[in-house]
Amino acid sequence: MQTADAVVIGGGVIGTSIAYRLAEHRKVVLIEKGEIGAQTSGACDKAIFLQSKKPGFPIKLANASRRIYENLEDELEASIEFKKDGGMIVIEKESHLPFMKDFIKKQNKAGIDVKLLDRKESLAWQPSLSSHIAGSAYSKEDAEVNPLLLSQGFAEASKRKGVEIQTHTEVTDIAVNHGKVIGVQTDKGYIATELVVNAAGPFAPKIAEMAGIGLTIMPRRGAILISEKVKPLIHGNILCSQYIAAKHLEESNSNDPPYGIGLSLGQTESGNLLIGGSREFKGFDKAVEPEVLSAIAAHANRIAPALKQIRIIRTMVGFRPFTGDGLPIIDESRDVKGFIIAAGHEGDGIALAPITGVLVASLADNNSNYKDLLEPLRMNRMQAV
Amino acid sequence: MSKDILICRCEEVMLSELKAGINEGLTTAKALKLKTRAGMGICQGKTCRPLIEQIVAHYTDKEIPDGSGLTFTYPVRPISLIELAGERKGVE
Numbered sequence: 001m002q003t004a005d006a007v008v009i010g011g012g013v014i015g016t017s018i019a020y021r022l023a024e025h026r027k028v029v030l031i032e033k034g035e036i037g038a039q040t041s042g043a044c045d046k047a048i049f050l051q052s053k054k055p056g057f058p059i060k061l062a063n064a065s066r067r068i069y070e071n072l073e074d075e076l077e078a079s080i081e082f083k084k085d086g087g088m089i090v091i092e093k094e095s096h097l098p099f100m101k102d103f104i105k106k107q108n109k110a111g112i113d114v115k116l117l118d119r120k121e122s123l124a125w126q127p128s129l130s131s132h133i134a135g136s137a138y139s140k141e142d143a144e145v146n147p148l149l150l151s152q153g154f155a156e157a158s159k160r161k162g163v164e165i166q167t168h169t170e171v172t173d174i175a176v177n178h179g180k181v182i183g184v185q186t187d188k189g190y191i192a193t194e195l196v197v198n199a200a201g202p203f204a205p206k207i208a209e210m211a212g213i214g215l216t217i218m219p220r221r222g223a224i225l226i227s228e229k230v231k232p233l234i235h236g237n238i239l240c241s242q243y244i245a246a247k248h249l250e251e252s253n254s255n256d257p258p259y260g261i262g263l264s265l266g267q268t269e270s271g272n273l274l275i276g277g278s279r280e281f282k283g284f285d286k287a288v289e290p291e292v293l294s295a296i297a298a299h300a301n302r303i304a305p306a307l308k309q310i311r312i313i314r315t316m317v318g319f320r321p322f323t324g325d326g327l328p329i330i331d332e333s334r335d336v337k338g339f340i341i342a343a344g345h346e347g348d349g350i351a352l353a354p355i356t357g358v359l360v361a362s363l364a365d366n367n368s369n370y371k372d373l374l375e376p377l378r379m380n381r382m383q384a385v
Numbered sequence: 386m387s388k389d390i391l392i393c394r395c396e397e398v399m400l401s402e403l404k405a406g407i408n409e410g411l412t413t414a415k416a417l418k419l420k421t422r423a424g425m426g427i428c429q430g431k432t433c434r435p436l437i438e439q440i441v442a443h444y445t446d447k448e449i450p451d452g453s454g455l456t457f458t459y460p461v462r463p464i465s466l467i468e469l470a471g472e473r474k475g476v477e
Contacts, residue, residue: 034415
């Protein structure tokens with residue numbers, strides 16, 4: 001029988017980041033049912049946006065994570081293609097201007113460097129944009145990373161710290177005795193452990209259920225178009241204010257585009273454009289309807305018409321773990337001691353992966369170093385309101 | 386002295402890179418793709434997919450899978466953004 005100080009379930013950006021931090025003083029096993037970073041973490045855009053987060057606690061959390069990124073390549077001894085290229089939120093319609101002006105004011109108050117650019121200034125920075133846009137919000141603090149390299153970088157660095165990574169291994173049961181975790185059963189064997197971290201993203205409810213814990217995280221499907229390689233066309237990353245409106249405004253408008261469409265646009269180091277995206281509740285159905293892809297293309301084409309002749313070679317679909325309030329759950333279960341949940345990052349998994357590892361390590365060490373960041377991420381906050 | 390062989394032409398991935406991945410413990414075409422970009426190029430593995438699957442089977446001593454371990458997605462062939470935006474028939 002195998003034993004471990006901690007078992008991390010899920011080998012995406014979140015699970016690998018956690019395994020890396022826990023390995024500091026522990027013997028850690030990471031279980032992944034498929035490949036490292038191949039599900040949600042391999043079907044997302046590459047932006048680390050700060051200015052898109054809600055002013056208040058979400059900004060504080062994202063900022064703490066962003067600071068870890070500053071030295072992460074040195075720490076992991078690997079290139080993760082981290083670049084401080086800035087980010088822009090295109091304000092397409094005049095009707096979004098008042099909302100966005102207010103949003104920028106709040107971001108500035110929260111200490112985020114965001115500027116409102118007019119049409120001319122916006123086009124000077126991003127010549128691919130349409131001349132019909134109303135303006136944009138620009139922040140030089142936004143950055144980008146290659147999510148595939150991020151998962152692999154955390155995984156490799158974890159291995160160097162002694163983490164055992166078991167891929168193609170599925171968790172089938174969590175053994176609990178007298179309200180305490182005692183082990184993890186997989187299809188390959190049993191691991192005795194007193195600490196389990198559920199980092200299974202959209203699949204986290206299934207894992208929690210094995211420990212008798214109810215968890216409400218829904219898969220929100222997002223599709224992204226991938227283009228052929230082209231010369232550098234996009235500076236940093238672009239979102240549209242529709243995305244911000246869809247993300248932060250509770251009431252939806254009948255004029256909103258279908259399928260939860262909002263632009264996210266960036267270009268990889270290799271030259272491929274990543275053009276997103278949709279946001280839909282469709283269970284775990286990976287077959288995205290052609291209408292959705294057409295709608296994403298139409299939206300991107302309207303905002304960045306310079307891209308119209310570029311060829312799309314592939315689409316990718318990911319299931320973002322949706323909690324309902326835009327924040328992940330990072331907490332130890334009150335009912336099952338030793339069972340930590342770190343899931344539900346939705347579209348912010350890349351931005352929040354670094355801090356999530358640190359927060360879970362703090363929970364596991366039972367110290368109060370990050371009390372202010374962990375308190376709002378408790379799992380019972382949903383019932384509390 | 387053995388010569389290296391080009392496997393993925395679009396992304397210029399050599400046999401030696403795939404073998405190195407397998408030696409590091411990767412056991413599937415998908416894992417090799419994520420690591421080396423083999424099959425990520427403009428043809429989306431239309432040329433190299435069978436090769437990669439044979440290489441994995443050969444070096445990991447497994448059967449060549451019946452179905453591909455790599456997923457197929459829309460569009461079937463490259464299509465311009467404007468065509469994709471315009472007409473449904475463009476993505477069939």
